[in-house]
Amino acid sequence: MSMGESTAPVRRRETLESVVVRFAGDSGDGMQLAGSQMTLASVLAGNDVATFPDFPAEIRAPAGTLAGVSGFQLHFASDEVFTPGDAVDALVAMNPAALAKNIKSLRKSGLLIVNRDAFTARGLKMAGYAENPLQDGSLAEYQLFEVDLSRLCRDALADTELGSKEVERSKNYFALGLMCWLYERQLEVVEEEIAARFQGKPHLLDANLAVLRGGWAYGENSELFRIRFAVPPAPAGAPGIYRNITGNEAVALGLIAASVQAGRDIFFGSYPITPASDVLHALAGQKSFGVRTFQAEDEIAAVCAALGAAWGGQLAVTCTSGPGMALKQEAIGLAVMTELPLVILDVQRGGPSTGLPTKTEQADLLQAIWGRNSESPVAVVAPRSPSDAFDATYEAVQVALRHMMPVIILSDGAIANGAEPWRVPDPAQLAPITAPELATAEGLGEKGFLPYSRDPLTLARPWARLGTPGLQHRIGGLEKSEGTGHISYDSDNHHNMVVLRQRRIDNIANFLPGCDVTGDRQGDVLVVSWGSTYGACLTAVRRAQRAGKRVSHVHLRWLNPLPSDLGELLESFRTVLVPEMNLGQLYKVLRAAYDFRGHSYTRVAGMPLRVQELEAEIEALLPS
Amino acid sequence: MDQATPRTFKAKDFASDQDVRWCPGCGDYAILSAVHKALAIQGIAPESIAFVSGIGCSSRFPYYMSTYGFHTIHGRAPAVATGLKIGRPDLQVWLVTGDGDALSIGGNHLIHVLRRNVDIKILLFNNRIYGLTKGQYSPTSEFGKKTKSTPLGSVDHPFSPLVVGLGAEATFLARAIDVDAPVLGEVLAATAAHQGSAYVEILQNCNIFNDGAWDTLSAKESRADALLHLRHGQPMVFGRARDKGIVLRGLRPEVVTLGEGGLSEADCWVHDAHDPDPTRAFILARMWAPALPVPVGVLRAVQRPCYDAAVNAQVATARATPGDLHKLLVGRKNWTVS
Ligand SMILES: Cc1ncc(C[n+]2csc(CCOP(=O)(O)OP(=O)(O)O)c2C)c(N)n1
Ligand code: SF4
Ligand SMILES: [Mg+2]
Numbered sequence: 008m009s010m011g012e013s014t015a016p017v018r019r020r021e022t023l024e025s026v027v028v029r030f031a032g033d034s035g036d037g038m039q040l041a042g043s044q045m046t047l048a049s050v051l052a053g054n055d056v057a058t059f060p061d062f063p064a065e066i067r068a069p070a071g072t073l074a075g076v077s078g079f080q081l082h083f084a085s086d087e088v089f090t091p092g093d094a095v096d097a098l099v100a101m102n103p104a105a106l107a108k109n110i111k112s113l114r115k116s117g118l119l120i121v122n123r124d125a126f127t128a129r130g131l132k133m134a135g136y137a138e139n140p141l142q143d144g145s146l147a148e149y150q151l152f153e154v155d156l157s158r159l160c161r162d163a164l165a166d167t168e169l170g171s172k173e174v175e176r177s178k179n180y181f182a183l184g185l186m187c188w189l190y191e192r193q194l195e196v197v198e199e200e201i202a203a204r205f206q207g208k209p210h211l212l213d214a215n216l217a218v219l220r221g222g223w224a225y226g227e228n229s230e231l232f233r234i235r236f237a238v239p240p241a242p243a244g245a246p247g248i249y250r251n252i253t254g255n256e257a258v259a260l261g262l263i264a265a266s267v268q269a270g271r272d273i274f275f276g277s278y279p280i281t282p283a284s285d286v287l288h289a290l291a292g293q294k295s296f297g298v299r300t301f302q303a304e305d306e307i308a309a310v311c312a313a314l315g316a317a318w319g320g321q322l323a324v325t326c327t328s329g330p331g332m333a334l335k336q337e338a339i340g341l342a343v344m345t346e347l348p349l350v351i352l353d354v355q356r357g358g359p360s361t362g363l364p365t366k367t368e369q370a371d372l373l374q375a376i377w378g379r380n381s382e383s384p385v386a387v388v389a390p391r392s393p394s395d396a397f398d399a400t401y402e403a404v405q406v407a408l409r410h411m412m413p414v415i416i417l418s419d420g421a422i423a424n425g426a427e428p429w430r431v432p433d434p435a436q437l438a439p440i441t442a443p444e445l446a447t448a449e450g451l452g453e454k455g456f457l458p459y460s461r462d463p464l465t466l467a468r469p470w471a472r473l474g475t476p477g478l479q480h481r482i483g484g485l486e487k488s489e490g491t492g493h494i495s496y497d498s499d500n501h502h503n504m505v506v507l508r509q510r511r512i513d514n515i516a517n518f519l520p521g522c523d524v525t526g527d528r529q530g531d532v533l534v535v536s537w538g539s540t541y542g543a544c545l546t547a548v549r550r551a552q553r554a555g556k557r558v559s560h561v562h563l564r565w566l567n568p569l570p571s572d573l574g575e576l577l578e579s580f581r582t583v584l585v586p587e588m589n590l591g592q593l594y595k596v597l598r599a600a601y602d603f604r605g606h607s608y609t610r611v612a613g614m615p616l617r618v619q620e621l622e623a624e625i626e627a628l629l630p631s
Numbered sequence: 632m633d634q635a636t637p638r639t640f641k642a643k644d645f646a647s648d649q650d651v652r653w654c655p656g657c658g659d660y661a662i663l664s665a666v667h668k669a670l671a672i673q674g675i676a677p678e679s680i681a682f683v684s685g686i687g688c689s690s691r692f693p694y695y696m697s698t699y700g701f702h703t704i705h706g707r708a709p710a711v712a713t714g715l716k717i718g719r720p721d722l723q724v725w726l727v728t729g730d731g732d733a734l735s736i737g738g739n740h741l742i743h744v745l746r747r748n749v750d751i752k753i754l755l756f757n758n759r760i761y762g763l764t765k766g767q768y769s770p771t772s773e774f775g776k777k778t779k780s781t782p783l784g785s786v787d788h789p790f791s792p793l794v795v796g797l798g799a800e801a802t803f804l805a806r807a808i809d810v811d812a813p814v815l816g817e818v819l820a821a822t823a824a825h826q827g828s829a830y831v832e833i834l835q836n837c838n839i840f841n842d843g844a845w846d847t848l849s850a851k852e853s854r855a856d857a858l859l860h861l862r863h864g865q866p867m868v869f870g871r872a873r874d875k876g877i878v879l880r881g882l883r884p885e886v887v888t889l890g891e892g893g894l895s896e897a898d899c900w901v902h903d904a905h906d907p908d909p910t911r912a913f914i915l916a917r918m919w920a921p922a923l924p925v926p927v928g929v930l931r932a933v934q935r936p937c938y939d940a941a942v943n944a945q946v947a948t949a950r951a952t953p954g955d956l957h958k959l960l961v962g963r964k965n966w967t968v969s
Binding site for chain 2: 045050051053198203225244245246248249250252261264273276293294295296299301302305307311315317318319320321323341342345431432433434445473474475477478481483484493
C-alpha cells in the first residue's frame, strides 16, 4: 500500500516491562548503526538498557553469506537491566543468512520481521536453505512479519536521484523506523543522529530521513501489525546527568578524568587490535587534554614507549587484546622491576592465538596475574559493565600512581562494545589521585637520592622528576639493592626483593574496600563473579533470592590482590559457584588462595553467559 | 638552574661512581671516555640528559654515566627512548645499543625510530659478536664466521648497520672506530648537534670473543690507508701520504692515485653530507674494505621534521583551547534526572 493513506488500522497496545530486540543482517547492512540508534532512542525514552553487538571478524564477508552476518542485541526495560538478555523477543532479519544464524535466539512466539525481498533463490542457497523457510512452515512457532523492505525503500526514494546501491544501503533506517514505531521510540533522536551523520550531504540526509519515516509510517498504516508495545520509563535513578556509554569509551574517559585529576598528561602507546582499537581512536582526538597517542610499530614498542614515558613522569598507558598482551609481558616485567606506574588495558577476546577476534571471553586472567617470567606479580582490576569501566580505569590509575607499579585492567569484548546508561560524575567530586613525586634534591640526606627507598604505607619508591639536578639515578631490569637501587647479585637481597614485590601487591588490599555482597554474608550458595559476567550472575542471584533461596553474590573488582575478607566469606556458605567464560581461571586462583568447597561453571562460547543457565546451576546446588 | 651563569663541565662530571665492569681491554672503555669528553664540550648539564640502553655488554653504558639512565630490555631501547622523548622533549636523549640488540631482536624498533626521526642520539657498538652471551655470531658477523653457535661457519649473510639505517630513512648517519679518538670525538660532537635521529655505528673491539675484528681498520700502520675520513665539502682523499682519492664514475666509486694519469684532488668526489638525495650516501655506506676504504665521519646529515616535535606541536595547538572535562564527560547526547 502507498504511504500516503492514513487510515490506521485498529490495533491493541500492550505494555511490557522488558524487551529484547535483535537486528541481524549483512555486515554492510548497517545493523550496528540501527541497533545503537535504537539504544539511544531507548535511553532517552527513560529505559534502562544493555546491548550486545555481535559482529564477524571479516570486514565485509561476501554479501548474503552466513559468515557475513552482523547482529546487534538491545535489552531495554522499565526496571534495572544488567544483561543484554537471554532470549530475543523481536528479531529483525534482513536476509536468509541473518535468519539462519539468529533464529535460535528468538523465543517461542517471538516477533520475527524479515525482509522478504532478500529471500531469493540465490539468497536462500547462500544461507544453506533447501526450502524457503517463509513458506515451508518451519517458522510456525514465531509471529512472522514479511516486509518487502527493499521494495519499500525504493518506493520511498522513487523521486530522488539516488543510485540503487545507495537506496539499498538505506534499508537499515527503514527497519529502524519500523521498530521505533513498534516499540514507541521517538524518531527525533534518530533524526538528529542522521542529521549529524550526513552533514554536508543533503541528498543522503533527506533520503535517509525519508526512509526512516517511511518505516514508521509503514508500521502505522499497514495491516500487518495488529499490536504495538509500550515500555514505560524505568524509575528515575539518582539525580544527575546521564548518557549512554560503551566500555571502550568509558575507559578513554576514565583515563582523561584521572589525568586531569592527577595533573599528568596521558601517554598512550598502542598497536591496533580488535576489540581494543576504539580506545586508541577515542584518545587520539583528545589532544586538548594533553593526550599523546603513539601508534607504535608493535605491541612491544607500545608498552616500552609507555614505560619510557612513565619514567619521564607521564600518566602512561598501553592498550591491547590477548595476543598483544602476550607480547607485552616482558616489558611489564620491567615495569615491575623498575617500579614505574603503568596502566595496561587488555580487552579480552576469544582465543587462543587469533581465536575469535570479535567475540568476548575472560580467559586472560591467569596471563594477567602470572603471565611473566619469574615472580613478577602485577595488580589486576576488571570492570563489570560498560559504564563501570570508567571507575575501574580511574581506580587503576589511582593504584598505579599511589603504589608506583603496573596495573592491568581486564576488560572484554562484551564490555568494550556493549553500552548502557551512565550517570556522569561531577569532575569536582572525583577521588584524589596521589603520586610520590619528588622534584627537588633539597633536604636529601648525605647519601643523596635513594631511588629504591620507599614510603612505609604505600611501599612506593619516589617518582623522581627527570631533569632535576641531584636526582640523577639509573634504573633497569637487573636486580636492585633495596634503598640505593644499585645492581645487586646478593642472594639475601634478591630473596628480600622478591618477597617485597609480592608484599607490594598484597599491601594494596589495605587501601581497598572489602567484599561488596548482594544478600546475606552466609547461606547456601555464594556466587562469585568477575568482569562482564557480573550482570548475568547478579540477575540470576536476585531471582533466586526472590524465590526465597539463601543465595548471595559477590563480585570481585580486584583480582590481584583479592579483598582481605574474601576467605572468610567463602567459608560462610555451604558451597560456592564461580561462573566464568574460561575453563575456571578465577576458580583456580581462589582454590590456590583459600580453603573452601565450590564449583566452577564454565562456558567459553564467545558470548556472554545467560541468566537461565546460571539459574539452573544455582538451583542444582541448593539443598533439596 | 640559574640561566645567567652558564656552567662549564669536565669529562669526569659525566662519570658515575659505579665500577665499570667491562673486560679489561674492551673497546667500550674508549667509547665511554670519548662520550664523557664530548658531553663536557657540549655543555648540557648531566641532569638534562638521559641515557637509555637495551641489553648487552654495550648496554651497561648508562650505569657509568652521571646522567639519568635506563637499562631496559633486549632490543627495545628505541621504543622506551621514543616514549621518553615524546613526553619529555626538554631532555637530551641518548641511546646505547649493540649489533645484536639493535639489529637482531630490536631491528623493528630501530628502523621505526629512524623512520620517525625521533630526536634521539643512537650509538650502536658494533663488535660483530654477541658479547654478553659469550660469543655467538651476530647480524653483522662475516659470512662463514666460526663461533660457538656456528662451529662449521655461519651461513648467515650479514648486513651493514648504516645501509639498514639509510633504508629506514635515517637523517644522520656516521661511523667511527673505538681506537680513533679524534674522529670519534668529531662524530660525537656532530651527533650531539643533530636534530632528529642521529645514528652512529662505532666499530668496537671485543677482545674476549671477537678480538681483532677491526684490526685492518684500526691498526695504526694501516688505518690511514684503510679508512676514508669524510669531511663535508671536502674532496675524498686518503692514505698515509694523502695520495689516494675516490673518484665517482657514474654510481661506481673508484680508488685513484693522485698525480697519476693527470688526476688531482680536483677530480675527486666531493663529500656532500647535506645532499637530500640518499643515493650517494648509500654508495658511501656500502664502501668496504679491502676493495675500498671504509668511510668514517659523518656520511649524511639532513634535516627533516622530528616526530616528537610534531606530536607536541599538535598537542600545543589543540591545547590553545584546553579541554573541558565536564563537557567531555557529558558527551553530545545526554539527559538529566532531577
Ligand atoms: C629477550 C632476551 N633474549 C635474549 C637475551 C640474551 N642476550 C643478552 S645480550 C644478547 C646479545 C647482545 O649482543 P649485542 O647487542 O651485540 O651486545 P654486546 O654484548 O656485543 O655489546 C643476548 C642474546 C636477553 N637478555 N633477553
Ligand atoms: S665480552 Fe667483549 S664486549 Fe663484552 S665487555 Fe668483554 S670485551 Fe667488551
Ligand atoms: Mg655485539
